[in-house]
Amino acid sequence: MPARVLNMIAFVDLEWMGEIANRLRGVGRYSASRLVVLAYERRRERLDARVMISSEREPTPGELALLRETVVVELGDRHLGDLTTIADPLVVTDMPTLLWSPHGNHEIAAPLLGLSQSVLVDSVDEPDATEAVQRAGMLSEQVYVVDLAWLRTTPWRERVAAWFDPPGKRLELAHLSSVTVRHHPESTVAAMLFVGWLSSRLGWKPSAWVGDNGALRGSAHTSRQDVALCLEGTPDLMVRGLEDVTLDTAEGQSVTLARNRGGLRARARSADGSEREWTIPGASRGEGGVLGEGIRQSLLRDPTYLPALDAARAMLP
Amino acid sequence: MAISAGRPTEQQGPSNPLVAGLERLPVAPTTLVIFGATGDLARRKLLPALYNLAHEGALPERFHLVGIARKEKAHEDYRAECEEAILQFSRRKPDDDVLAALLANVKYIPGTFDDAAVYSSLGDQLQEFDQDSGEPLNRAFYLSTAPEFFPLIIDRLGTGGLAHHERAKVRLIIEKPFGTSLQEARELNRKVLGIFDETQVFRIDHYLGKETVQNMMAFRFANGMFEPLWNRNYIESVQITAAEDIGIGTRAGYYDKAGALRDLIQNHMLQLLCHVAMEPPVSFTAEEVRNEKVKVLQAVPHPTPAQVPNISVHAQYTSGHAGGEDVPGYKEEEGVAHDSTTETYAALRLEVDNWRWAGVPFYLRTGKRLARKVTEIAVTLKPVPHLAFSQEGSLGVQPNQLVLTLQPNEGVSLRLGAKIPGTRMVIRPVNMEFLYGTAFLSQSPEAYERLITDAMRGDATLFTRNDEVEAQWLICDPILKEWEQSTDGLPTYEAGSQGPPEADRLMRVGDHWRAI
Numbered sequence: 001m002p003a004r005v006l007n008m009i010a011f012v013d014l015e016w017m018g019e020i021a022n023r024l025r026g027v028g029r030y031s032a033s034r035l036v037v038l039a040y041e042r043r044r045e046r047l048d049a050r051v052m053i054s055s056e057r058e059p060t061p062g063e064l065a066l067l068r069e070t071v072v073v074e075l076g077d078r079h080l081g082d083l084t085t086i087a088d089p090l091v092v093t094d095m096p097t098l099l100w101s102p103h104g105n106h107e108i109a110a111p112l113l114g115l116s117q118s119v120l121v122d123s124v125d126e127p128d129a130t131e132a133v134q135r136a137g138m139l140s141e142q143v144y145v146v147d148l149a150w151l152r153t154t155p156w157r158e159r160v161a162a163w164f165d166p167p168g169k170r171l172e173l174a175h176l177s178s179v180t181v182r183h184h185p186e187s188t189v190a191a192m193l194f195v196g197w198l199s200s201r202l203g204w205k206p207s208a209w210v211g212d213n214g215a216l217r218g219s220a221h222t223s224r225q226d227v228a229l230c231l232e233g234t235p236d237l238m239v240r241g242l243e244d245v246t247l248d249t250a251e252g253q254s255v256t257l258a259r260n261r262g263g264l265r266a267r268a269r270s271a272d273g274s275e276r277e278w279t280i281p282g283a284s285r286g287e288g289g290v291l292g293e294g295i296r297q298s299l300l301r302d303p304t305y306l307p308a309l310d311a312a313r314a315m316l317p
Numbered sequence: 318m319a320i321s322a323g324r325p326t327e328q329q330g331p332s333n334p335l336v337a338g339l340e341r342l343p344v345a346p347t348t349l350v351i352f353g354a355t356g357d358l359a360r361r362k363l364l365p366a367l368y369n370l371a372h373e374g375a376l377p378e379r380f381h382l383v384g385i386a387r388k389e390k391a392h393e394d395y396r397a398e399c400e401e402a403i404l405q406f407s408r409r410k411p412d413d414d415v416l417a418a419l420l421a422n423v424k425y426i427p428g429t430f431d432d433a434a435v436y437s438s439l440g441d442q443l444q445e446f447d448q449d450s451g452e453p454l455n456r457a458f459y460l461s462t463a464p465e466f467f468p469l470i471i472d473r474l475g476t477g478g479l480a481h482h483e484r485a486k487v488r489l490i491i492e493k494p495f496g497t498s499l500q501e502a503r504e505l506n507r508k509v510l511g512i513f514d515e516t517q518v519f520r521i522d523h524y525l526g527k528e529t530v531q532n533m534m535a536f537r538f539a540n541g542m543f544e545p546l547w548n549r550n551y552i553e554s555v556q557i558t559a560a561e562d563i564g565i566g567t568r569a570g571y572y573d574k575a576g577a578l579r580d581l582i583q584n585h586m587l588q589l590l591c592h593v594a595m596e597p598p599v600s601f602t603a604e605e606v607r608n609e610k611v612k613v614l615q616a617v618p619h620p621t622p623a624q625v626p627n628i629s630v631h632a633q634y635t636s637g638h639a640g641g642e643d644v645p646g647y648k649e650e651e652g653v654a655h656d657s658t659t660e661t662y663a664a665l666r667l668e669v670d671n672w673r674w675a676g677v678p679f680y681l682r683t684g685k686r687l688a689r690k691v692t693e694i695a696v697t698l699k700p701v702p703h704l705a706f707s708q709e710g711s712l713g714v715q716p717n718q719l720v721l722t723l724q725p726n727e728g729v730s731l732r733l734g735a736k737i738p739g740t741r742m743v744i745r746p747v748n749m750e751f752l753y754g755t756a757f758l759s760q761s762p763e764a765y766e767r768l769i770t771d772a773m774r775g776d777a778t779l780f781t782r783n784d785e786v787e788a789q790w791l792i793c794d795p796i797l798k799e800w801e802q803s804t805d806g807l808p809t810y811e812a813g814s815q816g817p818p819e820a821d822r823l824m825r826v827g828d829h830w831r832a833i
Binding site: 002004005033062063064155157165166202263268270278279280281296299300304305 | 345379452752
């Protein structure tokens with residue numbers, strides 16, 4: 001049976017197509033049901049295409065195999081003016097379409113936004129965090145943006161939300177006095193979005209980030225007190241995303257959630273100074289898992305992303 | 318401060334603005350206690366479900382597991398057993414580090430369920446966890462034992478002072494079967510509710526945790542096109558089938574006491590009937606959904622002894638052929654008495670006497686060793702009132718039929734009449750098919766993953782309420798009593814067949830069982 005879930009248009013550089021194929025293989029069951037790869041090579045004169053139909057695995061007796069379709073179109077500069085007329089007939093009608101341009105080429109691929117309901121970006125791929133946040137903001141005005149940098153913060157957002165969920169702890173949200181996020185050096189945007197999320201959910205009024213010896217420092221104004229904010233890159237972290245998050249309250253309570261083997265390591269300090277540490281189990285999704293989650297999220301709508309992005313934009317230096 | 322409200326969670330107080338938009342809602346810190354911790358259900362379902370929740374980061378931020386069973390063993394030995402069960406039965410290959418993190422929080426208490434020392438040790442252990450955490454953790458007691466131990470454990474939890482806690486939620490999760498008769502169900506409810514409040518009690522019917530069953534609510538109440546037809550004016554009959562092609566396997570001890578009606582119809586199939594027949598709930602909350610289901614069950618007339626032979630059939634399989642192989646009859650199965658009169662097949666014709674459904678028969682059937690494994694709900698619409706074209710030379714115009722398949726391939730199929738290409742206006746039925754698997758990227762979680770999470774969150778939507786379970790028994794009890802008292806011989810059917818021919822007599826004129 002052909003799967004009918006999602007069209008995905010991937011605009012890629014032809015010479016790096018193998019790398020993209022490898023990344024997409026890592027997403028497993030989250031593969032788009034029809035993948036249209038537009039493989040671009042500047043000097044290419046001919047338009048070539050090939051089609052593959054595949055099943056993720058061998059079905060067991062009595063089970064129906066789900067088929068996924070891949071269309072690869074190789075094209076050059078001379079075809080760029082006709083990108084939409086090349087891609088449009090290849091996507092399945094009445095099915096949402098996700099656009100992904102992992103090698104940059106944003107301006108070249110821009111006409112394809114008109115065919116898409118959502119766009120997949122990874123803001124940590126951008127060399128400049130400010131530009132990345134601004135670009136995500138501009139894209140959001142046209143289509144729904146799924147930012148892998150945002151998705152890398154999901155487990156952290158879930159755990160922070162859970163920490164403050166017991167009624168007694170909810171009251172502490174109004175007493176937060178500082179937030180420190182340490183992150184992979186390339187994942188500043190993920191840290192900015194995390195702080196933007198807290199800021200937008202808690203109604204803070206943040207000021208702009210200021211560079212300070214490699215870190216970014218800022219503050220947010222609340223009705224009770226100002227919250228000191230800090231983002232620090234940690235060169236030792238080998239994977240993209242966040243390393244740890246620390247939230248302190250004005251009364252001396254503190255919680256730190258840190259990346260650890262087998263889950264997050266939690267360290268909590270009470271107002272009386274006593275400390276506790278424990279592990280919250282959870283598996284790392286890996287980069288394949290994050291990309292797969294991005295594809296899945298294109299079929300959903302997260303109402304908190306845009307406010308978080310807006311808050312992150314408001315804090316840009 | 319502009320803090321907007323998040324989705325409500327189980328506990329009262331100011332809303333948590335951080336939960337908005339999260340797919341996974343927080344679960345309060347909890348200690349889960351499994352009674353019957355070394356049993357089959359724990360090994361095959363509960364422990365793998367807990368691992369998968371841990372893998373996905375879906376367990377509470379503070380989580381402890383205590384296993385209780387009769388055999389003396391050390392914590393380490395029980396952890397090794399948990400690991401072995403998870404490695405064998407988990408739906409995904411476990412991550413060593415996650416598994417180690419989960420098992421680090423596992424303890425074991427040996428003893429018999431009547432031993433007060435067990436509950437004393439349990440109380441001490443729970444307190445120790447609370448002290449380590451610096452706060453009282455919620456407590457969930459999961460009764461995964463043989464049902465005869467339920468009253469005893471509940472009683473001991475009460476006398477041990479473990480059924481309530483001033484500063485934490487205490488919950489009781491009870492596996493099926495919830496009684497084997499109306500009287501037992503009532504007695505068990507009395508026992509449970511004498512010690513716990515109904516809001517603390519979560520009666521498992523794992524069917525309700527299946528995505529496929531929840532999808533029925535979405536199908537009915539999120540699609541405007543079907544609801545106008547969903548009544549006695551347009552629907553001729555409803556047929557619910559849960560057929561299995563396998564025998565009883567290693568479950569003879571349980572099954573020979575239970576039989577097909579207790580095993581599937583009293584709980585799972587009546588739940589399916591409720592989902593088909595219920596009115597749209599005002600909201601998707603536990604009380605609203607369960608109120609509507611109870612109304613359906615209350616609208617099903619309780620059969621009188623005289624009615625039972627006309628509305629029910631039970632039978633037992635004999636040897637036959639299945640999947641190209643010779644298979645034994647029920648009485649030749651390992652662990653089954655040679656003179657067993659337990660039914661392996663049961664079929665009922667029920668009615669739902671309310672404004673929407675009066676006069677529409679609901680046919681229910683289930684059986685072991687039938688021709689094929691299938692669980693489906695077939696809704697047959699009334700025939701068209703007038704046909705302008707001849708049916709000569711065709712298979713004939715047949716009423717539209719909507720089939721919701723729950724397993725093996727979850728989907729929806731609609732039978733339509735279509736013209737056969739050619740010069741004549743000849744009609745034959747065709748099917749418009751939809752398979753859920755083709756339209757979603759995600760893999761469905763195991764039912765127990767959803768149910769354990771919901772119970773720890775205090776969301777009882779997918780659990781059976783006390784009045785619901787008694788209403789189910791009010792329908793089934795008279796049938797079972799009549800069957801037990803009947804001197805007629807138990808009909809038989811050949812393994813691998815469509816079931817006993819006697820089932821045909823339940824059908825109203827013009828109705829037929831769908832081929833399994």
